[in-house]
Amino acid sequence: MWHTLWFILRSTIISSAPIGYAALGGVFNERSGVANIALEGILLVSSFGYVAGAFFGHSAWWGLFWGIMAGLLLSLIHAVATVTFKINHIVSGVALNTIAIGVTRMLSLVMFGQETQSKTNSYTQIFGINIQWLVALMLFLVIAPLSYWLLFKTSLGLRLRAVGENPEAADSLGINVEKMRYTGILLGGIVTSLGGIALYPTIWQSGISGGRGFIGLASMILGNWMPIRSVLASTIFGFADALRLLDFVQAYIPNEFLTALPYVLVLIVLAGFIGKARPPRADGVPYIRGE
Amino acid sequence: MNKLPKKKTNNFKYFLLSLVAPVVGIVISALLLFFLILLIRKGSISDTLYAFRVMGKTLTSTKDLGYIIARAEPLAISGIAAAIAFRAGVFNIGTEGQYYIGGLVASIYAIYFSIKSPAFHWLNVIFVVLFAMLGGALWALIPAILKMKKGVHEVITTIMMNQIAYTTAKYFVNGPLSGVKVGESLEPKTLDFPPSVTFHKLYDIFHGHFPFPKYIPLYESLFIAAILIFIVYIIIFYTNWGFEIEMLGTNPNAAKYSGVPPRLVVFNAMLWSGAIAGLINLQEIFGIKGYYTHHMTSGLGFDGIAVALIGYNNPIGVVLAALLFGFLRTAGYNLQFELGIPNSTMDLITGFIIIVMVIASVAMNRYISKLRRKEVLSGAGDR
Secondary structure: OHHHHHHHHHHHHHHHHHHHHHHHHHHHHHHOOOOOOOHHHHHHHHHHHHHHHHHHHOOHHHHHHHHHHHHHHHHHHHHHHHHHOOOOHHHHHHHHHHHHHHHHHHHHHHHHOOOOEOOOOOOOEEOOEEHHHHHHHHHHHHHHHHHHHHHHHOHHHHHHHHHHHOHHHHHHOOOOHHHHHHHHHHHHHHHHHHHHHHHOOOOOEOOOOOOHHHHHHHHHHHOOOOHHHHHHHHHHHHHHHHHHOOHHHHHHOOHHHHHHHHHHHHHHHHOOOOOOOOOOOOOOOOOOOOO | OOOOOOOOOOHHHHHHHHHHHHHHHHHHHHHHHHHHHHHHOOOOHHHHHHHHHHHHHHOOOHHHHHHHHHHHHHHHHHHHHHHHHHHOOOOOOOHHHHHHHHHHHHHHHHHHHOOOOHHHHHHHHHHHHHHHHHHHHHHHHHHHHHHHHHOOOHHHHHHHHHHHHHHHHHHHHHOOOEOOOOOOOOOOOEOOOOOOOOOOEHHHHOOOOOOOOOOOOOEOHHHHHHHHHHHHHHHHHHOHHHHHHHHHHHOHHHHHHOOOOHHHHHHHHHHHHHHHHOOOOHHHHHHHHOOOOOOOOOOHHHHHHHHHHHOOOOHHHHHHHHHHHHHHHHHHHHHHHHHOOOOOHHHHHHHHHHHHHHHHHHHHHHHHHHHHHHHHHHHHHHO
16 A cells, blocks of 8 residues: 555655656746647657766766756857747747757667667766656646745746736846846756756657657746746646556556546636636747837 | 839848758758768768768659658658648647547557448548548547647647547556457557558559569658648648638737637647548558557657647648658668767757758848848838
């Protein structure tokens, strides 16, 4: 009994982590006014970055470094495209997801000699703790509260949110809109990369992100663009995932039903039957001065 | 009365300027590809040049041209589906799920309700098309309703619908529609469709007058794609409805004041986009495979979005962009076969082309509107 409960709790935390990190990453992006559907691609490249970095650097620390660098790089392209060149945010996201698939498969072939998966990486411990478990726990204990503090208790957070709500007003108060949006995208990129690292540190496979970036966006909406609530929302998906692993659940409920349930739930929430979701006002709108 | 001076707008010049973005996109991407291949081949310039020759050869071999058309076909349909929504200013990211469900509904028709007599093959094809459209539209219905009634952003609802579509398809294939016989194969699939439904190869229809070899996967669905693109072209440029969509997409306020019901137009555009998306993968389901499975080519919906963007949401542009993608993929396979350059390099290039092209077109549009403003102002000065 206790054993089963602990199993459910642990697997809920582990399966929620990538989604929760992506949701937090989404919060940073969208609070600054940038829609980012490239979270999916960021999860993919950062999970590849971790495995490749740790494998060739012979240390989990190098894995962490390259995982975050990979995610940052993809975010940087999104920032340049949407903020500096002001192209449509969804367009850039679609392109970046394609690039992420291509670049990881290409590098996997060059580095590991196989396009669809990497070699097994055995450097998965930091301070003697499994990195997947550590990073997953960190989300709930450290990163989520820290993000809340950053967004709602500091002047940087205030500026970031101002830019996402009303860039004209923020601009007239002397806030550099472009700089703030870069900050939002890059912070979001770092956070989402942690999710990619928590995905599966042992081996990278093509398509390993499995739509978790999109589900992260859904969690963000369920959490009404609030950091802690978004992370908690991600546990709904993680819990459904954990339940599916249990034998007695598998025996009674069709697997597909449990998989679909969280998405149906999101649609119901969006339809306004449970609470009201309200995005930042300037979300996804390129800001062009004087227009 | 003041007579306006004869307009001096040089339309040809603007046409040329609109070509700048695609050209810039392709040139810069070709450069990137050059360096990537150089990197993969460890700095061998002769190998890299050979790689480009392989890509050039793709355009001259009959076999490869056939593959380019076969690969472009689903992408063109997908691009058209996305373009209809884009023109009305909505992002239908859900084409991905809509083609899974469109194919599923058409498959249910094929397995249980189709006419078994081969003489009525054409009727079956028409019904397959109708049911696929019905399925696609059905899957677009919930996002369309939520958009119209509650103003919920369609990107997020369609993403949810995509995930549900995949599990729904999986449920039907593993459960009610399962056609896997014991000891046959492990791939989950439905029963095979009756031969009176499956699409014929164009090679057989044309009795040897077909330019491409028999193994190229070109089926009757190519006709469906061609007819569809023609109809959509007419609708977009020659009907009121097309004009309303266009107006709403480019200037919502002007559209509202001239009496276009914005919500209804968006609702319809979303449904039609879904209906067309239902047709995307008929080639694979009814041509290549002859049965339905959720393990079919995925990602065609997202590719179609890219195709629509590169083709400026114009049916002809969409066809050209789909052919470009078909070429990139076919060339990618050849590069992998001849030089061991990973096929996925082409995914990377595709994504890159989109970003560069869209950036270039945003910059060009700004330049063009500046130029037009100047022209109008100087025209006013002459008077």
